[in-house]
Amino acid sequence: LYECKHLHILPFVNELCEIPQNPKWHPENSVLIHTYQVLKRLSNSKDTGNPLIVLGCLLHDIGKLRTTVLNDVPFLLKEGKCFYSIWTIYKPTPTDKITSYSHDSVGAKMVFDFFEKINPKYEKSKVKFISELVRYHMQIPQTHKALRKLCAKFEHITLEDLIIVQKADCGERNEELLILEQLLKEKPVEKFVPLVTGKYLIEQGFTHSD
Numbered sequence: 001l002y003e004c005k006h007l008h009i010l011p012f013v014n015e016l017c018e019i020p021q022n023p024k025w026h027p028e029n030s031v032l033i034h035t036y037q038v039l040k041r042l043s044n045s046k047d048t049g050n051p052l053i054v055l056g057c058l059l060h061d062i063g064k065l066r067t068t069v070l071n072d073v074p075f076l077l078k079e080g081k082c083f084y085s086i087w088t089i090y091k092p093t094p095t096d097k098i099t100s101y102s103h104d105s106v107g108a109k110m111v112f113d114f115f116e117k118i119n120p121k122y123e124k125s126k127v128k129f130i131s132e133l134v135r136y137h138m139q140i141p142q143t144h145k146a147l148r149k150l151c152a153k154f155e156h157i158t159l160e161d162l163i164i165v166q167k168a169d170c171g172e173r174n175e176e177l178l179i180l181e182q183l184l185k186e187k188p189v190e191k192f193v194p195l196v197t198g199k200y201l202i203e204q205g206f207t208h209s210d
Helices: 013-018 031-043 051-059 103-118 124-136 144-153 159-170 175-186 198-203
Strands: 076-079 082-085
Touching (some): 031 159, 051 124, 051 159, 103 124, 124 159, 144 159, 159 175
16 A cells, blocks of 8 residues: 555554654664564464454554654644654654653554544444554563453453464564463463453442442
8 A cells, every 4th residue: 555655545554654663672663664564474474364453453553653752752743633744854863762652552542533534334342352452562461460460451352362463563582472471371361361350240230339
């Protein structure tokens, strides 16, 4: 789509070419190139059967559009309803500080905006699934306790779904993912899923006073 000049049909994604990344973690530079590499790793894996996971990979970093900061200055400056890049004003160097704090939680909300623009009738449960992948794609538990807490937050995805996105994002040999795999070998994922969640109790009519 990018090479054919049709990337504009994907809201937010078409703007990712403007967003730089910290070269320490992302030497490929722009978020768009990184997103392409994530999709390529996913396509080369055996986990490409679920189109919702493909969409999760496509949108996993869209939050960087609204959170990327270069030397304490927002990389996209808002003027009315338009955004323009300061790339034309100042080109970042390897010594610059580039951060995108909270891009996962911001991106999770932007997923709903994406589908509102591209297909308002798209099934909401599927949008929530994709949003949840984006929301937690940065969280790779390194202890059994942290793993248990993360799994308790899931409402639409499974840990297996999330790990597929994380492997595409970080690469299968990522040290944190290797530690997570070891945790799962020591104790199966089923052990971390709560039998009763707060959401379930609320759906059954229980209140805080109960």
